[in-house]
Amino acid sequence: MYNEIILDHFRKPRNVGVIEDADGVGEVGNAVCGDMMTFYLKVKDDCIVDARYQTFGCGAAIAVSSMVSEMIKGKKIQEVMEMTHKDVSNMLGGLPPQKEHCSNLGIDAVKKAIEDYRAKKACNNTSAVQK
Ligand code: FES
Numbered sequence: 621m622y623n624e625i626i627l628d629h630f631r632k633p634r635n636v637g638v639i640e641d642a643d644g645v646g647e648v649g650n651a652v653c654g655d656m657m658t659f660y661l662k663v664k665d666d667c668i669v670d671a672r673y674q675t676f677g678c679g680a681a682i683a684v685s686s687m688v689s690e691m692i693k694g695k696k697i698q699e700v701m702e703m704t705h706k707d708v709s710n711m712l713g714g715l716p717p718q719k720e721h722c723s724n725l726g727i728d729a730v731k732k733a734i735e736d737y738r739a740k741k742a743c744n745n746t747s748a749v750q751k
Contacts, residue, residue: 622679625713629683634690637672643740646732648725655681655722659688659729663737668692668700673729680715680722687711688726697734703727 622630639660649656655677662670671692675685688708692700705723709715715723 621716622683623713625711626680626683626715629686629712630679633675633682633686635672635686635693636674638674639670639672642672642733644733644735644737646729646734646736648729648732650677650721650725653678653721655725657681657685657725657729659685659726659733661692661730661733661737663697666697668695668697671730677725678719678722680719681725683712684708684715684723684726685729688730692730697737700730701734703730 639662641662642660643663644661645658646661647656647658655675657675657677658673660672661668671689673685673689675682691703691708691711705720705727708723708726709720712723
């Protein structure tokens with residue numbers, strides 16, 4: 621059912637964990653299957669310098685988180701915002717049709733973490749102006 625790339629990321633997930641002082645955190649869940657994913661990002665000069673995650677979900681969701689963490693590290697935020705779940709699925713060599721929704725979780729969690737980063741940055745800029 622799963623190809624070798626997916627199995628490899630499932631068996632040896634890359635970049636698992638939490639970044640305690642993350643610049644952005646994004647959590648998403650799928651109400652139907654109950655799977656959940658949280659991404660933690662460190663950002664420097666609009667570039668993602670570190671990415672970690674916690675995934676409570678199926679094998680495909682774990683492989684997706686692992687692949688997404690590798691795809692976004694070292695990338696500019698704007699590049700990441702343009703990534704789609706299809707890009708993730710393609711990088712994994714294609715997900716089985718009933719598991720396509722798992723690729724949404726990864727990219728949605730990362731985009732939510734970027735939104736969180738941007739909101740915090742905007743707040744910091746506002747308080748800097750008020751001083
Ligand atoms: Fe729902 Fe995998 S079965 S994310």
